[in-house]
Amino acid sequence: MDILVSTLCDFAADYQGKLCIQGGFDSLVARQFPVVHPVCAVALRICLTPEDEGTHELGLSIVDADGTPLDKERMPIKINFPVPAFPEGASFFTRNLIMNFQGLRFEKPGNYSIDLTVDGELASRVPFRVVQVQEEAAQA
Template sequence: MHVKVALLADYSNVSREGKLNILGIFDTIYAPTFPTTHPHMQLVIRFEGGPEEAGTTRQLEIQFQAQDGAVLFRLPGTLAVQRGEVGELVRADHILTLNNVTFEHPGRYAFQIVLDGRAEATVPLRVEQIPARH
């Protein structure tokens, strides 16, 4: 399996037909003061693999890191890869909803997507202070 798509969005879902719908893609959050709390965001990931991946379970971990590399939180879990059509690529969509994430100060942050102990993708996030108006 590998990461085909990884991004931050305001909202996403997977339709009944299997379509991945994404609204409000972003990579920067602006705030007037710090600390600040961002009310809602979703980390959207699409994994893709060959037919041999069908029916397997992989170890998945999402790490949220500050710009100095410190891990602010980690979310371990598993990724169960469903069976697809014989001989076709398999896909797995993963949507992680994050509510009320607090940022102590502006800076560069990143979500590391780790699959079976190997970093597969990084989703950067800038958090910037809005300049005061005079």
């Protein structure tokens, strides 16, 4: 199982097997903390091979620089991800996964990441930062 795309964005959709990503970003800016980011998404494109057949557990956490989950009660988010038997002659197939978030609360500025695990092993880490700006800089 290979993670081909893993990104944080404003919006993502799967349209007939195509992964449509809009507004990819790696920084959030706020004047004061705590701050709530209204809406964002994590977009994933996963490549599967016959060796991946079976059920896997995917886990997703948004963590701070110390590895502490943003929401300790709800993260990691875990799902069972079944990979069916492959059709004759198929050497791979891909799947798009999109996770939408609303109302993410950041208590302080700093470095964060979106950590994706497959069967308990880290498969992808998407770093991003939350930055505090002064009022004068925000008006420039």
